[in-house]
Amino acid sequence: MKIALFGATGRVGRSVLDKALASGHTVTVLVRTPEKLPVHDRLTVIQGDARDEQAIYQTISGMNVVFSALGTDKTTTLTESVPHMIQSMKTVGITRIVTIGTAGILESRIEPGKLRYESTESHRKLTFAAEEHHRVYDLLNESKLDWTIVCPTYLPDGDEQGNYRVERDYLPENGKQISVGDTGAFAFDELLACKHVCYRVGIAY
Template sequence: MKIAVVGATGRTGRLVVDLALAAGHTVTAIARTPARLPRFTHGTPHTAQADVHRPGSLLEPLNGQDVVVATLGSTGRQATTVFSDGALALTAAVRSGGARHLVTMGSAGLETGRLPFAQRVVTKLVVDRLYREIHRDLARMESVLAASDIGWTVVRVPMLKDGPPSANPSVSYDRPLPRAGTATRATIARWITDHLGDPDTYRRLVHLAD
């Protein structure tokens, strides 16, 4: 398949690019600054420069792709629109370019009301206070996707860390995990690359943890 990874210089995005190359896919690594892309272990991707805050910049690199993976991130805890702007730009470019699947990353902290009591208290007192503005924009992103007519998947992740992928990650579709805990970026990247173009994941919220 032809795979485009938006946000390919990030720690998760780099892993997705490398795993997709290892699986034999044709990969385009997209970043605001392609010069920051690392040397990949399993081959050399095509590269393209684009910024989700400039929607038109995504049209050419996403044209003709089969699957688009967005591993966007935000530094700091200030108000941001990177995720919602990204969703608007990506859905338009995916629809124009013909990709059948858009995979993005969200947060397990968005749905605290269905968590176990202890985890809900910790999330509200600590996580929500620290990442309130980021969560607000991630919620806007999910609303943009839900209103679109494309095949999307949001992988809701807990606190991320470095390390090897889990051999048996916990996965839940459309409802929070009982204990989200943490996940390695390698676990998230492995799950994403194993489910590229998987119609069973279309228009679903996938909760994932180690």
Template sequence: MRLTVFGATGRVGHTLVHDALGQGHEVTAYVRDPKRLGIKHGRLVIKKGSLEDGTTVAEAIRGSEVVVSAIGARDATHAVTVVTEATRAIVTAMKAEGVQRLVTVGAAGLLPHAAGGLTGEHGLPPFLRHAFEDHRGAFLGLQDSGLDWVVVCPPVMPSGVKTGKYRTAVEALPTGGRQVYAEDVADFTLKVATGQEHHRVRVGIVGD
């Protein structure tokens, strides 16, 4: 399968690119700084550019079967729109190129809350507020996009190792889990991207 990956130099994106190549997929990694990727492979195309450059974004997506976005703000201590704007640019390019499937890495706050609305709208700690608002903007854009989207929603996501031991639930966060390794999020995100089990849903994931 041919994938285009945005956010390929981040924790989830980098692992996902590495694993996808190891599984025999063809990958285009869209990055600002190719040196930060640190991966060379015969089935890897590295496309340098910014998300403000719609032409280059479209070129990176052209011919792909699925797009993965693992983009996140590096500093969310103040109001940011990094994920919202990136998702908007990616959706626009996908429509132009006729690519339908988009898998993104969001946050547990995007999952439904029992009282209505999103989990992040109920008692979210102040230090997470800006990141949540950014992810919410992206999610609202996906809902209106008409694309075949899936949002992977982890809670706290430390770096660690790929254990392969995690639990997932559609439109909910599995009970009893408060974190999941970024490497396991990458593992599951790749499975979603290359499979056909999930369509237009949010999927919560926690470590086992």
């Protein structure tokens, strides 16, 4: 499999990159700082900005699937880049994309009709990141692509444990956290297995 990967120098993105290379796949990444990544014969590194339409097209061209672990970091990089990803995928004929979102864009259990970040279910006072991920959800939902958004809750560093729970469109009940390792493992498996196409997937222990 040939995988276009965005956000490869972040925590979940690096986890997915390592799993992809270890599993024998070919990966092309777009990063600002190539020196943060290993040298590997099945890894192509393109240096550039994730908001650059041409750089995104170059990264996606010739690939089979797309994975994005881009975050918000108090910027609009996420919502600037995803439209270019969608357009590039349609141009080259790729349909499968998995992204990392946030549990805030899952459905609220206590206020039906609202997302978690819009309801009292969320205790976060700052909603910028969730609003960015909400826009991405809307974009993908309208795209007609085979998308999945993996939505972790509190995300501490940690290796794979494997005893996590997942639920479509909702955070598993009483879910409090999920490690970077398990998030990366589930997201990578989902990229290839396509078990939750056109769903947000909550993941937690």
